[in-house]
Amino acid sequence: MPIRLLDVTAYTTFDFVSGRAVGPDWSDESAAVVDVDRADEAPESVRLRMEFDGSDLEHVAPHADHLSLSPEQARGLAAELERKAASAEAGEDVPGGRGR
């Protein structure tokens, strides 16, 4: 069973998030670690990292995904998350179609 790639401490943003790794004809349900920080090598950006548990993955090799967000992108993501969180809490209908 592979080693975890992300450090997991009390400072990690989320030590447990449910998720799925999805391919064209497969899907692995897994717990995941999600962390937001700033990388020393790119201090002008925000880093979003995610790693599924290696023990849950059948169809994909264990790995971590790193996204490098500009401050503007990070704020955009945060705003979008806030907006969706509010509508989820309000029990609003999930809009259909692509134009949502």
Added chain:
Amino acid sequence: MVLPVQVLGPAEKELDGEIVTGFNVRIGGGLGGREPRKARDLDVFVTRENAYHVIRGFVELYHDHGRRDNRQKNRSRFFVDDEGTEAIRELLQAEYVDVVLHRAGRSFREEYTYNAGRPPEEGKVDHVGVHDQPDGRKYVGLNVPVGRMTAKEAIALADVAKAYGSGQIRLTRRQNPIIMDVEEAALDDLLAEPLLDTHQPNPTPFDRGGMACTGTEFCDIALTETKLRLTRMLRWLNTNVDLPDDVETLKIHYSGCTADCGHAYTADIGLQGMRAQKDGEIVEALDVGVGGGLGPHPEFVEWVSQRVPADEVPGAIESLIGAFAAHREAGQTFREWVASFGTESVVDLCEPTETTYEDPYMHDAKQTWYPFAEGESPAPTTVDDVPITSD
């Protein structure tokens, strides 16, 4: 310095026609951040007198040349990855030490016994118990369960050492105290001291091998409770799980997060704090690894189960020990068995399950307590220094 990072390993070398004892220098080991490294040989022999100067030189060299600007890279193990030991050795000699760096001497690594995963008939592996001193007197090593001794017990230890020995106390590399210079005639009275009911010279194999970092109780980066939980787990294992008769110690090391201050990486069974979902709730959980250890050939654990809810960990350990007992060849230690049986096979036999063990810390998550906060302290003693039972 933690053990696999060992900086100075006992060695001897012929210098100017004379055999001199000293140390071989190794650098760049470490366990944390999910990037463990064994220390690497710098190919340098130092005498006892020069050891300080050489280590100081390396620290200064690292201060000047290490990645101190980058918090994630600021570890000597990554520096050694990048630079290599030969270049570091040359720079050390050229600019940081006045003494001549001798090439490595004859190492005694093959004789290392501590946590080497060897069977008891190959000799003692720690200093716990009653042992002979070269001068004919005895020394008595006490096992401090999960490394916690109260202030009152520490005072009692000093009194006992004075009453039955010379008053000298030494510490083992596991921080267990050794009472020195005990005359044989005083031994029975010493062994009858109440202090030795808690800090035993003859602990169970589980108590002897249990070790835990501080955990959430006092550490702000830990994810889980550690010492009190491990205490309860060890009690449960003592009562409910039988090891083969010839197994005298089983090292279960528990760290509250991936920083691994509890040395889970170098245990027979290593535990690291995580979080899991159980019955719809987020609970404290542990990653479980097997097969680590030190000795001449250090090995890190390989992980066999992730996010085991804490209340199912004793069941998982029971299944691992059951598999060990059933499949080991005669005389094999746990680490030897994992090496020969194969970790992938162990994965299939590790079965986390609820047992009669009860875990009161499942939802303890980060009950960090500020010393000046109003309200009750979660510390495990009352204001009178009376330990609060973990039961």
